[in-house]
Each structure stands twice: as structure tokens, then as C-alpha cells.
Amino acid sequence: MRIALLNWRDLTHPEGGGAERYAQTVCAGLARRGHDVTMFCAAHPGAAPVEEIDGYSIVRRGGRSTVYPATLRALVRSGRAHGDYDVVVDTQNGLPFWSPLVTKTPVVSLVHHVHREQWPVVFGRVMARVGWTLESRVSPRVYRGSTYVTVSGRSRDELVGLGVRAEDIHVIHNGTDRPMALGVPRAATPTVVVLGRLVPHKRVELAIDTLRLLRDRVPGVQLRIVGDGWWRHRVEEHAQAAGLTDAVHFLGYVDEVTKHRELSRAWVALAPSAKEGWGLGVVEAGAHGVPTVAHHGAGGLAESIVDGRTGVLVDDVEGMARATAHLLRDESARTAMGERAREHAALHSWEGAVASWEALLAAVVAGGLLQGAPEPLQREAASA
Structure with a gap:
């Protein structure tokens, strides 16, 4: 054809x-x-x-x-x-x-x-x-x-x-791409990752708001933002206003090896987007055994995430912070959910x-x- x-x-x-x-x-x-x-x-x-x-x-x-x-x-x-x-x-x-x-x-x-x-x-x-x-x-x-x-x-x-x-x-x-076998272990400290473009409807600011609520619940937690876009300066300003510049890391646009390395290191992924057709980043994280927390009513995220099994769907920032804190503090729950996320990713x-x-x-x-x-x-x- x-x-x-x-x-x-x-x-x-x-x-x-x-x-x-x-x-x-x-x-x-x-x-x-x-x-x-x-x-x-x-x-x-x-x-x-x-x-x-x-x-x-x-x-x-x-x-x-x-x-x-x-x-x-x-x-x-x-x-x-x-x-x-x-x-x-x-x-x-x-x-x-x-x-x-x-x-x-x-x-x-x-x-x-x-x-x-x-x-x-x-x-x-x-x-x-x-x-x-x-x-x-x-x-x-x-x-x-x-x-x-x-x-x-x-x-x-x-x-x-x-x-x-x-x-x-x-x-x-x-x-989803097969995860690169880089031999990179999980980060030594609680690490949350956001993967995607920095544009308004991705609502990465909500991930920063979630981190603000997490700091008292999970000491040492870090947020790593992988991606770039024309809205980046607004997201950076949001991190500054929240007093979180020491815990929020902007990696910008990265190559595939770096992306897989970051996913290998992460403990939990966040997908705060208002709407996704599917949620490619969710499945990419799942391929590395990383569960994702996202919002209800965000389109295809309710399919790329099997709520309660491969990740968690929440209603607001407080719910996102509560679910993320639970996964960061409970290694057995996080590992079990990550393995189910890995199995789910392999289906696609x-x-x-x-x-x-x-x-x-x-x-x-x-x-x-x-x-x-x-x-x-x-x-x-x-x-x-």
C-alpha cells in the first residue's frame, strides 16, 4: 500500500x-x-x-x-x-x-x-x-x-x-518499548518521576503540589521531571514559589537511554494530566515495574492504569499525595503493584x-x- x-x-x-x-x-x-x-x-x-x-x-x-x-x-x-x-x-x-x-x-x-x-x-x-x-x-x-x-x-x-x-x-x-536492561538499581532515596511534555494540560504543577504535601510524610522524597515544553518556565516558577527547588529536578528533553535510566531509578510515577488518550508514559513506567498515580476522569489513563492493581486513580492532589505516600512507605505494596504494572505493560x-x-x-x-x-x-x- x-x-x-x-x-x-x-x-x-x-x-x-x-x-x-x-x-x-x-x-x-x-x-x-x-x-x-x-x-x-x-x-x-x-x-x-x-x-x-x-x-x-x-x-x-x-x-x-x-x-x-x-x-x-x-x-x-x-x-x-x-x-x-x-x-x-x-x-x-x-x-x-x-x-x-x-x-x-x-x-x-x-x-x-x-x-x-x-x-x-x-x-x-x-x-x-x-x-x-x-x-x-x-x-x-x-x-x-x-x-x-x-x-x-x-x-x-x-x-x-x-x-x-x-x-x-x-x-x-x-x-510500549521493551525496557532497556541497563542494570540501574532503584534510587536510594524515595524518588517520584513525571514523564511528559511541559504544557498546561499536563498539569505538572500538581505533581509539585503533591510533593509539597509529601515532604512531611516521606522524608527525603525527590521529584524528577523528564520532559520539556513551552510551559517549563511556569512550572519552574511554581516550584520556586512552593520552596521546593532543592527537591524538584528538571531534566528537560532526554535521550532514550536516559529516559529508561530515570524510570529504572524511580519508585513511583505521577501522571497529573487533565486528559490523555491512553497514557504512554504510564506503560513505559510499568515496563520498569513502576506503578503510576493519576486522576480519575482523565480519559485513557483509566485504561493504561488498572486502578488498585497497576497503579492508583485519585480525585485530587490530597488523594495523589496520600496514595503516593503509601506506595513510597510500603515497599511490599509498591513492589507487588509494580510487578503487576510490568505484566500489564507486556500485553501492549x-x-x-x-x-x-x-x-x-x-x-x-x-x-x-x-x-x-x-x-x-x-x-x-x-x-x-
Whole structure:
């Protein structure tokens, strides 16, 4: 198949994160299976306009907002120059690319999660209303009849709530990398880790608030924040205002080896995000035997975490501090939950995710109706 994937950013982008890892891992996996794959995304300083990586092409056009029309122009030009694509995967990160308006090629809409909660956090009242209207009302009409893919049952339910037909939606979970065997032991002192981009809706400030409550309950506790983003200065200011600069460590963007080393050292992970489609960091921590504490009502985190078994879901900062303190102080409980988190992470492989994508795209290209519960599809693909 000749496949185009439209995504806002790629992993080299300063704001790249879990959605980009998902997109590029799927692209690389499909390329290894012999497909011709091109990913279209935004340009950014220092990145080549066209690049070959892991057997597929990346075409970078436009900026933060202009990526949408620039990508559509590049998609049309590529089709004219090299022949039409067999299928287009259109990633909706709040806003989709509106590709059905410019191509007759079958379109698959990839939605990690619905952005109802994020719009007012990032934008003012007027722009948030406009964005939510486009996402919740206009997009379902433009993509009506298209196949949808999302990464959790919670996100699937939200899409149904926006009017997308349940039979058109397929769940293909994130996979997880096999943990690197670095021989790094747990930290000698109680260590909590946060993994992710520093942007408002990740609410890393709540992890700092949790640390403030923990200090009297767990002496010597440290918080290590792995990730970077345009909101970093606000998070740093929050740590300063709380008087916690001695216990909060900002590691910034790190390479894969450093990321795995930090997860190996951690005792507990926190995921204070307002919303996640799945929670890739949760499963990455789980692969290292590290349980995660997160909030109820945060989308797919209620699936990447099996509450009470692989981690804990709480209602507020006090609940997060209470659950984290218990795990930090009770080694046997922490170890048992970490082992269950490791087992849960092992159920989600990138190989299975790529196989599911290949089967679904082949059915779309053939004009077949790949409908019904998608989870059996993933299990079949994973065992193929």
C-alpha cells in the first residue's frame, strides 16, 4: 500500500510527544512490512524539509497553524507527481487536516482523545469555543462515513458522544518499548518521576503540589521531571514559589537511554494530566515495574492504569499525595503493584499495534467493512 499519514508534528519537533511517537512507530512498522509510507508534518528550525528515516519519508511543511493548508497542498502535489495514495491517515489533534475536502482517497481519522478540557486551558474563551465547535460539530460531519482509529475505549466512547458511529471506530492501543536492561538499581532515596511534555494540560504543577504535601510524610522524597515544553518556565516558577527547588529536578528533553535510566531509578510515577488518550508514559513506567498515580476522569489513563492493581486513580492532589505516600512507605505494596504494572505493560506491544494498523488499512483500501469490536483484531494481529 501507498500510505500518507498527516500529523501535526514529528518527534524532532520541540513539542513532540506521545502522539508523535505513536505516529512514527506505526510508520516505521508499516515500512518494515513493505509499504510505501510518507508522513506529512510541520516544519521547524533545524529540520530538513524532506527526510528519510526508518524506511519511510517525512515531509515537513508549514508552521504551528499553517501546517494544515501546507500539508494539504503537499499531499495533493505528491499525488499528482507520484500517483494517488491508497489511503490517508488524518490525525486529529484537536483539529483534523480536513483531508476529505481535497482527496477522494479513503481517509482514516486517527483521534487520540477528545480535547474538550484542553481548549480552555490553552486558549482564551473565544478561541476555545471556536476550536471546540470545529472539533465537536464540524469535524464529525466532514469525516462522516470514514473509518476512525483511537487508542482507548474511553476515547471511543467520547467520539460516539460527538456523533461518530460506534461501528466506524476501532481501538488500537499504544504499544510500549521493551525496557532497556541497563542494570540501574532503584534510587536510594524515595524518588517520584513525571514523564511528559511541559504544557498546561499536563498539569505538572500538581505533581509539585503533591510533593509539597509529601515532604512531611516521606522524608527525603525527590521529584524528577523528564520532559520539556513551552510551559517549563511556569512550572519552574511554581516550584520556586512552593520552596521546593532543592527537591524538584528538571531534566528537560532526554535521550532514550536516559529516559529508561530515570524510570529504572524511580519508585513511583505521577501522571497529573487533565486528559490523555491512553497514557504512554504510564506503560513505559510499568515496563520498569513502576506503578503510576493519576486522576480519575482523565480519559485513557483509566485504561493504561488498572486502578488498585497497576497503579492508583485519585480525585485530587490530597488523594495523589496520600496514595503516593503509601506506595513510597510500603515497599511490599509498591513492589507487588509494580510487578503487576510490568505484566500489564507486556500485553501492549508495538508489533501488535502495527499489525492491527496493517489489517485495518488493507480492509479500508479493499473497500471492506472492518467493523465491530476492535480488541479481538488486536489480539489476532499480535499473534500473527
